Amino acid sequence: MVQEKLAFEPFSLEPIRLIDPEGRWIAPFPHGLPEQTLRQFYRDMLAARLLDEKLVILLRTGKTSFIAPHAGHEAAQVGVAHALRRGHDWLFPYYRDLGLVLALGVPLVEIFGQTLGNAKDPAKGRQMPSHPGSRPLNVFTVCSAIASHIPPATGAALSMKLCRTGQVAVCTFGDGATSEGDWHAGVNFAAVQKAPVVFVCENNRYAISVNIALQTASPNIAIKAQAYGMPGYYVDGLDVLASYFVVRHAVEQARAGAGPSLVELVVHRFGPHSSADDDSRYKSQEEREAERQQDPLLRYQRFLEREGLWDARWASSLRAELLGELEAALQTALAAGEPEPLQMFDDVYATRPWHLEEQRRLLAEELKP
Amino acid sequence: MPTLNLIQAINLALDEEMRRDERVVILGEDVGRRGGVFLATEGLQAKYGPDRVMDTPLAEAAIIGAAVGMAAHGLRPVAEIQFADYVFPGIDQLFSQAAKLRYRSGGQFTAPMVVRMPTGGGVKGGHHHSQSPEAHFAHTPGLKVVVVSTPYDAKGLLKAAIRDDDPVVFMEPKRLYRAVKEEVPAEEYLLPIGQAAIRREGRDLTIVSYGGSMVEVLKAAEEMAAVGLEAEVIDLRSVLPWDKPTVLASVAKTGRLLVVAEAPRTASVASEIAATVAEELFDQMLAPPLRVTGFDTPYPLAQDKLYMPTVTRILNAAKRLIDY
Ligand SMILES: Cc1ncc(C[n+]2csc(CCOP(=O)(O)OP(=O)(O)O)c2C)c(N)n1
Numbered sequence: 001m002v003q004e005k006l007a008f009e010p011f012s013l014e015p016i017r018l019i020d021p022e023g024r025w026i027a028p029f030p031h032g033l034p035e036q037t038l039r040q041f042y043r044d045m046l047a048a049r050l051l052d053e054k055l056v057i058l059l060r061t062g063k064t065s066f067i068a069p070h071a072g073h074e075a076a077q078v079g080v081a082h083a084l085r086r087g088h089d090w091l092f093p094y095y096r097d098l099g100l101v102l103a104l105g106v107p108l109v110e111i112f113g114q115t116l117g118n119a120k121d122p123a124k125g126r127q128m129p130s131h132p133g134s135r136p137l138n139v140f141t142v143c144s145a146i147a148s149h150i151p152p153a154t155g156a157a158l159s160m161k162l163c164r165t166g167q168v169a170v171c172t173f174g175d176g177a178t179s180e181g182d183w184h185a186g187v188n189f190a191a192v193q194k195a196p197v198v199f200v201c202e203n204n205r206y207a208i209s210v211n212i213a214l215q216t217a218s219p220n221i222a223i224k225a226q227a228y229g230m231p232g233y234y235v236d237g238l239d240v241l242a243s244y245f246v247v248r249h250a251v252e253q254a255r256a257g258a259g260p261s262l263v264e265l266v267v268h269r270f271g272p273h274s275s276a277d278d279d280s281r282y283k284s285q286e287e288r289e290a291e292r293q294q295d296p297l298l299r300y301q302r303f304l305e306r307e308g309l310w311d312a313r314w315a316s317s318l319r320a321e322l323l324g325e326l327e328a329a330l331q332t333a334l335a336a337g338e339p340e341p342l343q344m345f346d347d348v349y350a351t352r353p354w355h356l357e358e359q360r361r362l363l364a365e366e367l368k369p
Numbered sequence: 370m371p372t373l374n375l376i377q378a379i380n381l382a383l384d385e386e387m388r389r390d391e392r393v394v395i396l397g398e399d400v401g402r403r404g405g406v407f408l409a410t411e412g413l414q415a416k417y418g419p420d421r422v423m424d425t426p427l428a429e430a431a432i433i434g435a436a437v438g439m440a441a442h443g444l445r446p447v448a449e450i451q452f453a454d455y456v457f458p459g460i461d462q463l464f465s466q467a468a469k470l471r472y473r474s475g476g477q478f479t480a481p482m483v484v485r486m487p488t489g490g491g492v493k494g495g496h497h498h499s500q501s502p503e504a505h506f507a508h509t510p511g512l513k514v515v516v517v518s519t520p521y522d523a524k525g526l527l528k529a530a531i532r533d534d535d536p537v538v539f540m541e542p543k544r545l546y547r548a549v550k551e552e553v554p555a556e557e558y559l560l561p562i563g564q565a566a567i568r569r570e571g572r573d574l575t576i577v578s579y580g581g582s583m584v585e586v587l588k589a590a591e592e593m594a595a596v597g598l599e600a601e602v603i604d605l606r607s608v609l610p611w612d613k614p615t616v617l618a619s620v621a622k623t624g625r626l627l628v629v630a631e632a633p634r635t636a637s638v639a640s641e642i643a644a645t646v647a648e649e650l651f652d653q654m655l656a657p658p659l660r661v662t663g664f665d666t667p668y669p670l671a672q673d674k675l676y677m678p679t680v681t682r683i684l685n686a687a688k689r690l691i692d693y
Contacts, residue, residue: 065493117495117671125671128495144497145455146427179426180458207427209403214424282402344664344672355635359664363675365684 010231011069011223014268016246017236018066021294023302031241037082038309041240044081045074045297046315048099051108052271054190054326055098055115057127059275063114063334068130069271070099072238075296076202076265078103079243083251090160091136092153092171095130096202096269098295100172108329113336120336124343128293147177150186150199157190157197157260168254169197170247176207178221187262191228194259198250201262202237204269209282225262238296241303254357268294341367370552375545378520379409379485380555382527383447385557387417390445393531396423397432399447402481406451407487407546433484437466437536440482445531451539453488454497460505467536468511483530483537486613488516489581489631490663490677493545493671498543501580501632501663506538507609507641513562515608516540518583520553520604525560533562542581549584565612567619570601574625574690577616577642579605582678583627589683600687608638613645620646624655625690631677634662659686 006029007017018027025031031038035178064328070077070280073096081103084091093100098111113120116130123133123141131139140156143149153171160167177183178201190197201221205212225232231253235246243265250261268291272279279288304310345352345360352360373381387393395410401424404411414422425432429450436446450456456463463484470480490499506514513535517523524543528535568583569590578586583604590600601619605611620626626646628639644657661678669676 123653126496126669128498128670176427178426181428181430182458208406209399210424215426341672341675344666344669348666355665
C-alpha cells in the first residue's frame with residue numbers, strides 16, 4: 001500500500017518534486033522518515049557544501065592543482081547516497097561526486113589524500129583530484145574519460161544478477177555524458193538484459209560551456225529511457241527528498257528484478273566546471289545569481305523548519321562540528337607526505353614484468369642520494 | 370613581427386585558413402562560445418558564426434566521424450579533441466574510417482581533415498590529462514602525425530595540415546602552450562609535413578626529439594656545450610612520416626644517436642627511430658642508439674616530474690654514448 005504510493009510516474013512532463021521552494025511537503029504520501037534520518041540528510045548536505053568550500057581554499061593556497069566544484073548538487077548527491085545500501089550496493093560515480101562519496105562513508109582523510117595526491121590516497125596519487133574510489137565501500141574508482149564507466153556499471157550489475165547477490169549498481173554522470181557512445185551502449189545492454197542498475201544523471205544543464213540545448217535535442221534526459229525500453233524519471237534534483245525517494249524506488253525495482261531505470265536529477269552547478277574554467281565566459285551574471293537563489297540547502301532548511309527540526313543554534317553547532325572534522329582530516333592528510341616514488345611501478349600488472357623491473361631499478365639508482 | 374605563444378599561433382593559423390577558404394570548419398567540445406578550454410579557438414565563432422565553429426555534443430566518435438563525412442563531402446574540417454587522452458572514444462572513427470577511407474575505396478573517397486589535440490604531461494593533470502598517444506596514431510597506416518614544439522612551426526604546420534589531402538593528427542604539447550613565445554610572421558607561410566628542423570648543430574652526438582621534450586633536450590644540449598660536448602639537436606616535428614634523411618645524415622656525421630620523448634618506451638616512436646638508424650647505419654656508429662623516454666607505466670600524477678625525461682637523464686645517456 002505504502003509501496004504503491006511511493007511508486008513514481010515515469011516520463012512526467014513536470015519534474016517530480018516532493019518539497020516546494022518554500023519548504024512545503026507537497027507529495028501525495030507522508031514521508032514517514034524518522035527525525036534522525038531527516039537531520040542526517042541536512043548534515044550530509046552541509047558537510048558536502050563545507051567540503052566544497054574547503055577545496056576552494058586548498059586551491060587558492062596552492063595545496064591542490066584541481067577541483068571540480070559540486071555546490072548545487074548536494075541534494076541530488078545526498079539523495080542518491082541514502083538510496084543505496086552502503087557497502088553492499090556498488091556506486092559508479094563521476095568526478096563531481098565528492099559530496100556523494102562523503103555521504104556514503106568514504107573517509108574525509110581519504111578524500112583529502114586523493115585531493116593532495118599523497119600517501120593518504122588509497123589510490124597512491126595516480127589520478128588527478130576529484131577521482132575517489134573505495135574498495136571497502138564498493139565505490140568504483142572514478143575515471144576522467146566521460147561515460148567510460150557506464151558499460152562497466154552494466155557489467156557489474158550483470159554479475160550481480162548472475163551471482164544472485166541482491167546487489168544493485170548505481171551509476172552517476174552529467175548530462176554531457178549522455179552524448180557519448182559508451183553511454184548508449186551501456187544503457188542499451190543493461191535494458192536488454194534487465195541488469196540491476198540505476199543510471200542517475202546529475203543534470204546541471206552544462207557540459208563545461210556547452211548548454212544542454214546543444215547537447216541533446218530531447219526535451220529532457222529522462223525521456224531517453226523510452227527508446228531503450230525502461231522507465232525514466234524526471235526529478236527536481238534540488239529537492240533532497242525527491243532525489244532520495246525516486247532513486248530509492250528505482251534501486252528497489254532493480255533489486256526486485258524489474259531491470260534498470262534512468263533517473264534525471266535536475267540541479268545547478270554553482271561554480272565553474274572546474275578550477276581550469278571561467279564560467280563568466282558562457283553564463284551571464286544574472287543566470288548565475290538566479291541559480292544561487294535556488295540553493296538546495298536553503299529549501300531543505302525551510303522544510304526542516306516547518307517540521308520543527310531546524311533552529312539556528314543547532315545549525316551553527318553542526319557547522320562548527322563539521323568544520324572541526326574537516327580541519328582535523330585535512331591536517332592528518334597534509335601530514336602524510338608524498339607517496340614513495342618507486343610506487344610508480346606498482347599496480348601496472350599483478351606482478352612486475354622484466355621491463356618494468358628494469359626501469360624501476362634505473363630510477364632507484366637515479367634517486368640514490 | 371608579432372611575438373606569439375603556441376596557443377596564439379594556432380589561433381592565428383585557424384583564423385587565416387578560415388578566412389582564406391570557406392570550406393574550413395571547426396568542430397569540437399567547447400570550441401565555440403568558450404573558445405576551447407585552452408582558448409585555441411577564441412574569437413573564431415564570433416567571427417565566422419556557429420555553423421563554421423560548432424560546439425558539438427560531448428562525443429568524440431561523433432566529432433571525428435562527422436569530420437570524416439564532412440571531409441568526404443567537400444569541407445575541410447578541423448576537429449578539436451579536448452585532450453589527447455579523450456581521443457579513445459573516437460578512435461574507431463579515426464582508425465577504421467578516417468585513416469583508411471582512401472585505401473578502402475581505391476581512392477574514390479578521401480578524408481582531408483585535421484584532428485587537433487593537446488598532448489603530454491607536466492601540468493599536474495594526472496593520468497587522463499597527460500598521456501602521449503602518438504605511437505597509436507603512427508602505427509595506423511593512413512594517418513599523418515604532427516607534434517609541434519614552437520609557435521612558428523605550429524602556425525606553418527597547422528596551415529599545411531589543413532591543406533593536406535589526408536587526415537592529419539595534430540598534437541600540441543599543452544605544457545608549452547604558454548611557456549614558449551617567439552616571433553611569428555603575420556604573413557602567410559607553410560611548413561612541409563614530414564620535414565624535421567635542426568635546432569642546433571653539433572658533431573659529437575645526435576639527439577632526436579619532438580614535442581614537449583624539446584625543452585629538456587635543448588637545456589641538456591646547452592649544458593653539454595658548456596663542457597665542450599656538441600650535440601646536434603633535431604626536432605622531428607612530424608612523427609609520421611618522419612624525416613629519415615635528416616636523421617641519417619646527422620647520425621652519419623656524429624656516429625651517436627639519442628632519442629628523447631615522453632611517451633612510454635615500448636613500441637614507441639623513439640623505438641622506431643632507434644631501430645631504423647641501427648638498421649641503416651650500424652657499421653658507422655660509435656655506440657648503440659639509446660632512448661630516454663617515459664616509463665612503461667600509466668602516467669602517474671604524484672610522480673609527474675620523475676616520469677618525463679629529465680635533463681639529468683638526458684645528460685647521463687649522452688655520457689653513456691660518449692664513454693661507450
Ligand atoms: C571522453 C571525454 N571527453 C572530454 C572530456 C573533457 N571533459 C571533462 S568534463 C567535461 C564536461 C562534462 O559535462 P557533464 O557530463 O554534463 O558533467 P558535469 O561536469 O556538468 O557535471 C568534458 C567535456 C572528458 N573528460 N572525457
